[in-house]
Amino acid sequence: MAELENMHDNEIKKSHLPSDLDLRVKTLETLLTEKGLIDPETLDALVDTYENKIGPRNGAKVVARAWVDETFKLLIKENCSKVIKEEFGFKGRQGEHIIAVENTPKIHNVVVCTLCSCYPWTVLGLPPTWYKSAPYRARIVQEPRSVLAEFGTIIPKEKEIRVWDSTSELRYLVIPQRPLGTDDWTEDKLASLVSRNAMIGVSLAEEPPL
Amino acid sequence: MTRYNPLPFQPCDENGPVFDEPWHAQAFALAVHLSESGVFSWREWTEAITKEIMNAGDLEQANVENTYYKHWVYALEKIIKQKNIISNKELKIKLEEWRMAYLNTPHGNPVTL
Numbered sequence: 144m145a146e147l148e149n150m151h152d153n154e155i156k157k158s159h160l161p162s163d164l165d166l167r168v169k170t171l172e173t174l175l176t177e178k179g180l181i182d183p184e185t186l187d188a189l190v191d192t193y194e195n196k197i198g199p200r201n202g203a204k205v206v207a208r209a210w211v212d213e214t215f216k217l218l219i220k221e222n223c224s225k226v227i228k229e230e231f232g233f234k235g236r237q238g239e240h241i242i243a244v245e246n247t248p249k250i251h252n253v254v255v256c257t258l259c260s261c262y263p264w265t266v267l268g269l270p271p272t273w274y275k276s277a278p279y280r281a282r283i284v285q286e287p288r289s290v291l292a293e294f295g296t297i298i299p300k301e302k303e304i305r306v307w308d309s310t311s312e313l314r315y316l317v318i319p320q321r322p323l324g325t326d327d328w329t330e331d332k333l334a335s336l337v338s339r340n341a342m343i344g345v346s347l348a349e350e351p352p353l
Numbered sequence: 354m355t356r357y358n359p360l361p362f363q364p365c366d367e368n369g370p371v372f373d374e375p376w377h378a379q380a381f382a383l384a385v386h387l388s389e390s391g392v393f394s395w396r397e398w399t400e401a402i403t404k405e406i407m408n409a410g411d412l413e414q415a416n417v418e419n420t421y422y423k424h425w426v427y428a429l430e431k432i433i434k435q436k437n438i439i440s441n442k443e444l445k446i447k448l449e450e451w452r453m454a455y456l457n458t459p460h461g462n463p464v465t466l
Contacts, residue, residue: 189382
């Protein structure tokens, strides 16, 4: 059974309210869409074009380091934002914490923000369109196994799936399982196996080419 | 899109504009989209955003992402009102609808209008 790691309480729920400017952008987008002056899909495609400016490559470096350095991995499971700021210089907005959750042979982790689209963008860049969509946000909690299967990720029945619900204060980075056959790989090379989707938990790390 | 030339004060690196938060990129994409579909020309937009920054006065902060995209959003609201596409009243009502939607949506449900 999937278990929802619910970190919200009333106080946190309130802080989900986006900033005034964020809401003003949403307002413009809604009104302009209603008037037929913008097409949401074209807009998303434009955002996607520029999203690699923040880029998920930061996160891939963090995961690769965790694969080769056990101490680093333990530290980022406690307080990822603090450690990556010190080690890599990746800075988040003030007050936002990231913790890393590790996939193991028994547990698969996947991240959602059921209320809006909180996302660890300091390490993963801008959220993909599907992450913000209402169906993903609702269904990943109710039927994670089916949703993951739609991403081509088949999780065996005996493996537990944990769904982590982000808040504006606490966000999650999934450390996928390190693929076999990569023992002598460098961190840089390992990072190339880590996709954005693997760090959200809807995919696994890529297998090394034969 | 790779031909994009940064505007004055726009936070950029060697490959183009950089963003610090998702709404920065969304606001940026809105203006690009509206100019591409002919609601205003890019030249008009350049003038509007530059005027907004100059009027705000704080030029030392102007190239910091959060400040820069604040000007961007304000300029976008102004140009759309000037062109009588959206009224101030419509903006206010819709903004309040979004705010209330966030405040009233129980946790675990998607926020929609």
